[in-house]
Amino acid sequence: MRLSRYFIPTLREDPAEAEVISHKLLLRAGMIRRVASGIYTFLPLGLRVLRKVENIVREEMNRAGALEVLLPLVQPGELWQETGRWDKFGKELLRFKDRKEHDFCLGPTHEEVITDLVRGEVRSYRQLPLILYQIATKFRDEIRPRFGLMRGREFIMKDAYSFDADEKGLDKSYWLMYEAYERTFKRCGLKFRAVLADTGAIGGSESHEFMVLADTGEDVIATCPACGYAANLEMAEAKREFSYPDEPEKPLEKVATPEAKRVEEVTAFLGVPPEKLVKTLIYVVDGQPHAVLIRGDHELNEIKLRKALGAEELEMADPETVEKLTGAPVGFAGPVRISGVKIIADKAIWGLKNFIVGANEADAHYVNVNYPRDFEIEAFFDLRNVTEGDLCPKCGKPLELVRGIEVGHVFKLGTKYSEAMGATFLDAEGKERPFVMGCYGIGVSRTMAAAIEQNHDENGIIWPISIAPFQVILLTLNPKSTTLMEFSEKLYKELEAQGLEVLWDERDERPGVKFKDADLIGIPYQLVIGKTFEKEGKLEIKERATGEKKLLSEEEALNFLKEKVKTTSGE
Ligand SMILES: [Zn+2]
Numbered sequence: 001m002r003l004s005r006y007f008i009p010t011l012r013e014d015p016a017e018a019e020v021i022s023h024k025l026l027l028r029a030g031m032i033r034r035v036a037s038g039i040y041t042f043l044p045l046g047l048r049v050l051r052k053v054e055n056i057v058r059e060e061m062n063r064a065g066a067l068e069v070l071l072p073l074v075q076p077g078e079l080w081q082e083t084g085r086w087d088k089f090g091k092e093l094l095r096f097k098d099r100k101e102h103d104f105c106l107g108p109t110h111e112e113v114i115t116d117l118v119r120g121e122v123r124s125y126r127q128l129p130l131i132l133y134q135i136a137t138k139f140r141d142e143i144r145p146r147f148g149l150m151r152g153r154e155f156i157m158k159d160a161y162s163f164d165a166d167e168k169g170l171d172k173s174y175w176l177m178y179e180a181y182e183r184t185f186k187r188c189g190l191k192f193r194a195v196l197a198d199t200g201a202i203g204g205s206e207s208h209e210f211m212v213l214a215d216t217g218e219d220v221i222a223t224c225p226a227c228g229y230a231a232n233l234e235m236a237e238a239k240r241e242f243s244y245p246d247e248p249e250k251p252l253e254k255v256a257t258p259e260a261k262r263v264e265e266v267t268a269f270l271g272v273p274p275e276k277l278v279k280t281l282i283y284v285v286d287g288q289p290h291a292v293l294i295r296g297d298h299e300l301n302e303i304k305l306r307k308a309l310g311a312e313e314l315e316m317a318d319p320e321t322v323e324k325l326t327g328a329p330v331g332f333a334g335p336v337r338i339s340g341v342k343i344i345a346d347k348a349i350w351g352l353k354n355f356i357v358g359a360n361e362a363d364a365h366y367v368n369v370n371y372p373r374d375f376e377i378e379a380f381f382d383l384r385n386v387t388e389g390d391l392c393p394k395c396g397k398p399l400e401l402v403r404g405i406e407v408g409h410v411f412k413l414g415t416k417y418s419e420a421m422g423a424t425f426l427d428a429e430g431k432e433r434p435f436v437m438g439c440y441g442i443g444v445s446r447t448m449a450a451a452i453e454q455n456h457d458e459n460g461i462i463w464p465i466s467i468a469p470f471q472v473i474l475l476t477l478n479p480k481s482t483t484l485m486e487f488s489e490k491l492y493k494e495l496e497a498q499g500l501e502v503l504w505d506e507r508d509e510r511p512g513v514k515f516k517d518a519d520l521i522g523i524p525y526q527l528v529i530g531k532t533f534e535k536e537g538k539l540e541i542k543e544r545a546t547g548e549k550k551l552l553s554e555e556e557a558l559n560f561l562k563e564k565v566k567t568t569s570g571e
Contacts, residue, residue: 001470003505007044009033010517021216022452023148025461029521031469038145038153045521046448048469050156053447054135056187056466057158064180066131066160071113073137077103079112083420094141106139111417111439114161118435119423125165128425128435129173133160135444149449150405156445162438165427167414170436174206174412177440181210181408184442189464190451193404195221196231198303199411206412210442211404212450219406220385222399224392229399234303236386237393244351250368252336258363261331263296266365270356273297277356278349278369280333282317282325282341285309289317289325291335293345293377295352298384308344308381326360334358335375336366343376346383405450406443413437455545461522462545470503471565473523477511477530488529491539491554495527500561519544525561 008030017034018024026032031046042050058068077095080086085093086103094106107113114132122130135158145153162173178194185192190212197209209232211221222236223229260266267274277296282289283305290309294300306314319330325341326333334357335343354368371377390399418424418434427433448467455462465471472495476488488506495502503523505514511530518526528540538551541560552560 001503003503004507006503008517008521009043010520018148020147020150020453021456022150022449025452025456025520025522026148026449029461031521032149038142038151040149040152040154045469049448049451049463049467050445052467052469053188053444053451054156054158057184057442057444058135060180060184060187061133061158061160063183064131064176066133066177066180068134069117069132070134070136071107071110071117073107073139075105075107075110075113077105079116079421080105083112083417085112092140092142094139106141108138108140109439109441110134110159111161111413111437112421115417115421115423115435115437118163119418119421122163122425122435125425125427128163128165129169130163131160131173131177132163133158133440147449149445150453152445155443158442158444160440162440163418163435164437165425165433166436170412170414170438174410174438177410177438178208181410181440181442185210185212185408185447187466188447188451189466190447190454192407193221193223193230193402195223195404196235197409198232198234198307205414208410209406210408210410212407212447212454213402213404214450214453215403216453217403217405219404221402221404222386222390223402224395224397224399226397227392227395229392229394233385234301234307236390236399238346238348238382238384238386239391239393240348240389242348242351244353247353249370249373250354252369252374253367254359254361254364255367256363257365260363260365266356267296270365270367272356276354278335278352280335280358282322282333283314284317284321285311285314287313289321289341291333291338291341291343292383293335293343293349293357294384295346295348296356298346298348298387300346300383301385304381304383308379308383326358328358328360328362328364332358332360332362332364334360334366334369335377336360336369338375342378344379344381344383345371345377347380348384349377350380405446405453407447407450408440408442410440411438413439456522459516460520463522463524465524465565468501468522468524470501470523472500472502472525472527472561473518473521474502474504474527475511475514475518475529476504476506477514477528479506479508481534484529484533487533491527491529494558495561498558498562500565525564527557527561 010030011028014024015027032040138157139154142153164170192212194208194210197207199207220233222231260269263274274296279294281292322330356367357369359366392399415434423435424432452461492504524544526542532538539557541550
């Protein structure tokens with residue numbers, strides 16, 4: 001491809017609308033453009049990357065025996081009414097009526113449509129297992145779409161659904177998909193981890209999330225370098241023996257803490273470390289007020305809390321409720337002399353002596369508080385996020401925390417959808433049974449953004465070669481020189497003939513502009529034809545990722561590039 005004929009509207013400045021690095025660089029490199037909030041057009045260069053990710057995903061799905069279908073984006077409301085999700089799904093489900101006043105929605109996911117297809121066509125256990133997948137556009141009407149392709153409203157996903165006769169079959173399909181995901185992200189050239197994930201309230205039995213590791217990731221993952229255990233925060237067990245000094249219990253005392261509400265403010269005012277303070281968080285759990293106690297230096301995990309209490313609905317109490325229950329404004333709640341709330345605590349509170357809590361009174365805290373002397377606790381649970389130094393639940397070595405971006409998810413659904421929609425088959429005994437299902441997603445457009453979050457520097461994107469829009473960019477530094485242009489054209493044709501994907505920058509631009517653009521769009525190898533070629537007949541190859549430069553003859557350069565593409569493009 002000749003750059004002068006291509007369409008890459010690069011930007012010199014960081015666009016104001018972009019908050020995260022992938023969003024900035026996708027806009028600056030001329031790969032996407034915003035059409036509306038959370039809705040983007042893919043430009044030619046961006047589309048090439050998207051297609052590469054898609055193709056890897058497709059090849060690995062096919063290799064695993066999954067069959068590709070294409071389901072509609074527009075779905076009838078009746079199907080969603082069958083599973084109850086028409087009412088339960090929030091406003092993320094974009095609902096509308098057609099001209100005949102029939103309910104429709106834009107599909108954020110396709111369990112209903114696929115279950116409807118299979119219940120009509122698959123009758124016998126002999127037709128199982130069946131794994132169907134699609135790569136298609138989805139829509140979620142996010143309240144606050146942001147971060148470009150990371151959290152758009154319209155996005156491209158691969159979603160697969162497995163249908164099996166029993167749990168054993170589901171287990172097999174699940175791990176088949178798990179392995180396909182491992183191969184997929186490896187082939188995309190990404191550093192990733194598969195982590196244990198919560199199956200939520202909908203009764204799934206097993207789930208893993210695939211996380212692309214990046215310091216800018218929104219999710220925190222607990223990993224064990226010793227044994228490879230990895231889990232997201234709601235699944236990682238906070239396991240550590242805190243051996244608190246066995247100090248004598250001092251008399252309870254109320255102290256004034258004017259204007260000090262937050263942990264840092266109170267502990268700074270009283271001159272104690274944050275682990276000496278116990279936070280009291282007021283939650284409304286299925287209509288019942290609860291006081292949740294957690295150490296000042298720890299963070300509550302709401303999903304752990306929800307699971308511990310078996311709660312359907314759970315939310316932090318609003319300021320009025322807090323004031324009504326505790327008699328004090330937010331920031332001064334405490335477990336001592338409080339009534340009408342259930343008190344539960346994180347396990348790390350156990351054994352803590354002479355600590356500090358809110359006094360249920362504005363600008364006041366209790367010090368030298370002791371359990372069980374001063375108040376009651378209904379139950380202790382693991383409610384906090386793990387921290388560095390917590391121990392691996394598998395091998396007991398210290399856990400490490402890393403950041404990641406979720407790009408894939410495998411999930412055992414069981415019979416939730418097949419039962420709700422009456423999707424059954426006849427087993428070997430002729431008995432009717434619901435399909436046992438699994439669902440498996442990969443955010444295709446999100447993977448593209450995650451690849452940038454993981455692989456970039458101050459000059460731009462650094463694409464892994466397997467998903468790069470082109471493998472080589474040929475830079476002719478002086479297009480006015482006939483010698484250089486003639487040689488470049490010959491080389492360009494030769495590279496293409498060898499099966500390499502080449503973008504040829506033959507624009508009449510200054511070398512500085514060409515180098516800047518090449519770095520920004522992130523093509524893995526830059527092949528420079530300039531002064532060195534004029535003088536010595538040598539080409540310069542720069543590797544975008546390392547900045548390493550080599551001077552090579554034409555033949556050496558060709559062999560070098562062919563080898564690089566071969567060894568890194570997977571199977
Ligand atoms: Zn371990």
